Amino acid sequence: MSSLQGKVVVITGAAGGLGGSLCDGFANEECRLVLADKNATKLADSVSSLQQRGASALGVPTDLTDTGQIRQMLQALMNAYDRIDVLVNNAGLCTARSFWSLTEQDWDEVLNVNVKGLFFALQTAATHMRDRAGNDGYSDAAFLAIGPRGAAGATESQRSSPRTNREYRGSCLCGCFLSK
Numbered sequence: 001m002s003s004l005q006g007k008v009v010v011i012t013g014a015a016g017g018l019g020g021s022l023c024d025g026f027a028n029e030e031c032r033l034v035l036a037d038k039n040a041t042k043l044a045d046s047v048s049s050l051q052q053r054g055a056s057a058l059g060v061p062t063d064l065t066d067t068g069q070i071r072q073m074l075q076a077l078m079n080a081y082d083r084i085d086v087l088v089n090n091a092g093l094c095t096a097r098s099f100w101s102l103t104e105q106d107w108d109e110v111l112n113v114n115v116k117g118l119f120f121a122l123q124t125a126a127t128h129m130r131d132r133a134g135n136d137g138y139s140d141a142a143f144l145a146i147g148p149r150g151a152a153g154a155t156e157s158q159r160s161s162p163r164t165n166r167e168y169r170g171s172c173l174c175g176c177f178l179s180k
């Protein structure tokens with residue numbers, strides 16, 4: 001039996017390329033998946049194909065630039081499962097424009113998803129993880145950030161927090177190019 005079996009795993013940007021591969025990987029481990037993405041159509045397709053292969057998958061359309069929607073997404077999953085074990089902060093944008101043509105709007109769009117959205121998803125999920133930690137302050141909850149370099153700082157800041165560093169684990173993969 002996999003040590004991840006039955007874990008409640010939230011994957012942001014789940015309807016995208018790497019998100020799809022992450023869902024497949026966690027589904028293979030028999031996790032209960034919560035897929036969050038702002039593209040509701042692609043999200044529904046992803047949920048449906050996971051369910052067709054027998055995986056447990058719940059889709060929650062979420063725009064991560066809106067902190068209210070982040071809270072609603074995490075509340076929806078708490079209503080369904082009453083716990084969150086793993087957050088994979090995968091959603092992100094990359095604007096392929098030259099230095100000279102990058103606009104303020106481009107800048108805001110990228111930072112709002114890659115840094116602000118990531119941070120508030122992490123903060124909200126970590127609050128649930130902290131509240132579930134046992135009397136000894138330990139739980140096996142974890143979060144993983146993938147992609148945006150801003151992920152590193154946000155994730156590390158939680159890891160090194162003196163009071164909470166035994167309540168969940170954080171890891172960060174960033175700055176590399178990956179393909180499905």
Ligand SMILES: NC(=O)c1ccc[n+]([C@@H]2O[C@H](COP(=O)([O-])OP(=O)(O)OC[C@H]3O[C@@H](n4cnc5c(N)ncnc54)[C@H](O)[C@@H]3O)[C@@H](O)[C@H]2O)c1
Nearest residue numbers: 013015016017018037038039063064090091092147177178
């Ligand atoms: N593929 C690569 O080579 C590569 C390299 C470096 C970093 N990354 C990072 O890995 C992550 C995934 O990359 P990918 O190639 O799968 O990208 P992708 O574009 O295929 O998928 C990204 C997903 O994020 C979703 N998303 C975008 N904005 C959102 C928002 N505001 N709220 C919710 N969802 C939103 C999109 O709808 C999409 O489904 C990204 O953070 C990306 O920056 C990827």
